[in-house]
Amino acid sequence: MARLHFVLLPLPSWGHVRPLCVLAGRIVSEGDEIVVTVLMAPNLLEKARAEVSRQFSDGHEALKRIRIVSMFDLTETQIFQLTFLVIKPFAETYPAAYEKLHLEKPITCATTGTNIQCRSYSRGHHHGCDSSPVPQMQATRALSKTTQIIAWVTGGASTIIRLFGPESMGGLGNFGEKIDAEAKRTGGNPVEIGDKIFRHTDGTVVNIPGLPPMYDYEFFPQLPFDAPVAPIVRGGHVFLMGCDGVIISTAEAYEKESLDALESWLASLSKPFYALGPLLPPTFGTNLQIGxxxxxxxxxxxxxxxxxxxxxxxxxxxxxxxxxxxxxxxxxxxxxxxxxxxxxxxxxxxxxxxxxxxxxxxxxxxxxxxxxxxxxxxxxxxxxxxxxxxxxxxxxxxxxxxxxxxxxxxxxxxxxxxxxxxxxxxxxxxxxxxxxxxxxxxxxxxxxxxxxxxxxxxxxxxxxxxxxxxxxxxxxxxxxxxxxxxxxxxxxMAWGERGPAKVAMRAFLAKCT
CATH class of the missing domain: 3.40.50.2000 (Glycogen Phosphorylase B;)
Known part of the structure; x- marks a missing residue:
């Protein structure tokens, strides 16, 4: 297999980071010429390294080909606060970090001070980003026109259809266009307008492939946080439309009908789609030892x-x-x-x-x-x-x-x-x-x-x-x-030799080469 370098960029939340660590392990296991660099927020750096180590036996050579790097450092220790504090510096420090990777220059982990050499690994860059980092996508495109940007989606296929899919499939359609049209008509604040549109319910029955029919208000059984969601949904749609392909962490055995529908829609947009779930350690369920x-x-x-x-x-x-x-x-x-x-x-x-x-x-x-x-x-x-x-x-x-x-x-x-x-x-x-x-x-x-x-x-x-x-x-x-x-x-069975996740992984790598 040709040399491949994958740069993974997860949202700084453990629910997103953990399966991405498993994905890194699955990727490097497919060939000794594959290297993965994970650009990580400092609050999850050590947990991510521990999770990657779980994918292999002690001292396995593949561990050397997964490099986890923090682009900046913080002194705060409250994990919940960090989840939100790191998003802005995460975006701000990314362009310089990716430029070093792209130019094969050494990159330094801001938390540990470790220098990582990138030379000889960066032929064929492939970039896996979480589902809404539009600034990072723009920065990558500015540095390289050939790097493939793959959307990394953690969640159910039915929800991706709901948030970003066409209205004919029960989705919200082009959310940004709806916001802009209403803002132009009323002169109102786009974020407030977006949240109002997103939360609007009138008892409409929503039919999403693979889901039972649901009233629109059933998507909001509790409202635990008073925080704007419109920028996230809008950014997710922009990113999905601009990426070169999609990886999702769900499994065919769990929601095949929704996956088939999502794949069909993305195919109409000429976007390759790979369902690589479940993303769990290879020894999941077989080793019940704890510290x-x-x-x-x-x-x-x-x-x-x-x-x-x-x-x-x-x-x-x-x-x-x-x-x-x-x-x-x-x-x-x-x-x-x-x-x-x-x-x-x-x-x-x-x-x-x-x-x-x-x-x-x-x-x-x-x-x-x-x-x-x-x-x-x-x-x-x-x-x-x-x-x-x-x-x-x-x-x-x-x-x-x-x-x-x-x-x-x-x-x-x-x-x-x-x-x-x-x-x-x-x-x-x-x-x-x-x-x-x-x-x-x-x-x-x-x-x-x-x-x-x-x-x-x-x-x-x-x-x-x-x-x-x-x-x-x-x-x-x-x-x-x-x-x-x-x-x-x-x-x-999904990751067996002929399992659907294993087949999809190999199709993804074949496409990359």
């Missing part, structure tokens, strides 16, 4: 397993950012678990999370619950004691859960989560969805095909959760677990 600092999780799960048998613990995590806006709903869910004697681990990593002293004491004294601000998620999901994953429904968590054969309980907030919840519950039948926890536009209105209108009270949340626990333990729960186990097998 000494995390031994408490193993001890808890082993004890629950010895006392009560397999699949009895509910793992609860909303990721590192999301957290329910109504704390009483969290309390009520925990109360239901305690009352029903359902074991659980509740991870509250978000800076918005709060746990009262009273609730903390109750959980600690229960003997069946565990509270933590960080958890080894892949270890927990692959432990035989873990039975269910209560989650907001981020794509990474869904992938890890189903690849472990663990069914889910969905508490969606925003972004790709509401669509994923519908797909998991109605198409795949591997999940329950909590409805009474809604606080957004779907609170006083029913879901498509249902007459049930959420009441939006703590009492209703508790009643629903207790009912879900009963169903988890009954025939409905057994059926969902059976389906999740089947999905586990299919997802793990």
């Amino acid at each position: 000494q600092d995390d031994s408490k999780f193993k001890a808890f799960l082993d004890e629950m397993l010895s006392q009560h048998g397999e699949h009895c613990t509910v793992f609860i995590s909303f990721g590192t950012v999301f957290w329910p806006t109504v704390y009483e709903y969290v309390q009520e869910v925990v109360e239901a678990l305690l009352e029903k004697k359902a074991h659980f681990i509740l991870c509250h990593a978000s800076p918005f999370a709060k746990i009262s002293d009273e609730l903390r004491t109750r959980v600690e004294n229960s003997g069946i619950g565990m509270l933590t601000i960080w958890s080894p998620q892949q270890f927990i999901l692959n432990h035989p004691e873990t039975g269910w994953f209560l989650t907001h429904g981020g794509h990474g968590g869904i992938t890890e859960s189903l690849s472990s054969g663990v069914p889910l309980i969905c508490w969606p907030f925003d972004a790709d989560q509401p669509a994923a919840a519908k797909h998991l519950t109605q198409n795949l039948n591997v999940a329950f969805e909590l409805v009474e926890v809604r606080t957004g536009l779907g609170l006083t209105t029913p879901s498509y095909g249902s007459e049930r209108v959420p009441r939006g009270t703590r009492e209703a949340v508790g009643s629903e959760m207790r009912g879900v626990i009963d169903e988890m333990r009954g025939e409905n729960g057994k059926e969902k677990r059976k389906n999740a186990e089947r999905m586990k097998v299919e997802l793990r």
Whole structure:
């Protein structure tokens, strides 16, 4: 294979970085002439290096061909703050860093001071960017007209169709044109206009290939953050239209119909498309060893397993950012678990999370619950004691859960989560969805095909959760677990010698050469 140099540029969020680290490992495993440089934000530098190391045995030669470099340094330590603080310097320092790579000059990691030689590796540059870095795309084009820019998409294919696809497929169409037309007509602020257009609902039925029909307001069950989204969606559309191809981290076994539709649309735009999911370590699920600092999780799960048998613990995590806006709903869910004697681990990593002293004491004294601000998620999901994953429904968590054969309980907030919840519950039948926890536009209105209108009270949340626990333990729960186990097998076959992800990877590399 010809020499290839891939420059990967992930959004500074762990949910985007982690699968990209796996992708780097998959790429260099396909040939000893392939080198990958990952331009990383400083807050995730060490975690990214550790994740890359997981892809190979100690001392493997391929590790030398994955270089992870920070373009700038910061002294702040609060991870959530950094996620947002780094975006501006990330864009500002990129042009100089990429110019060095392009000219085969040494590049220095701003955090560690390590010098990295680039000579002899940069023939055939291929550039993988997250789905909305328009300034970085423009800077790359200014330096090189031949570098291929590939959009790196973490999330479900159905959501990409919704955000960027044509209206005929249930998408928003050319979002920027709509904003500009309305701003010209009214003289208003484009960002405010964009957010208004994005959040507008009138009960229209949205039909996206591969998804059950949904009312437009069902895409906003909760509104956890008061932040402008229009620039992100608009930038994503511009980037998608300007790139040379698309890689997505989802899997054919998970959403084939949506993937086929997305591929067909992109083909009409002459953009090659590659589904390379699931992006998990090659040893995922086979090595359940963890560090000494995390031994408490193993001890808890082993004890629950010895006392009560397999699949009895509910793992609860909303990721590192999301957290329910109504704390009483969290309390009520925990109360239901305690009352029903359902074991659980509740991870509250978000800076918005709060746990009262009273609730903390109750959980600690229960003997069946565990509270933590960080958890080894892949270890927990692959432990035989873990039975269910209560989650907001981020794509990474869904992938890890189903690849472990663990069914889910969905508490969606925003972004790709509401669509994923519908797909998991109605198409795949591997999940329950909590409805009474809604606080957004779907609170006083029913879901498509249902007459049930959420009441939006703590009492209703508790009643629903207790009912879900009963169903988890009954025939409905057994059926969902059976389906999740089947999905586990299919997802793990994706990277087999003739698996769809492996085939797509080789097609991608062949196209690059």
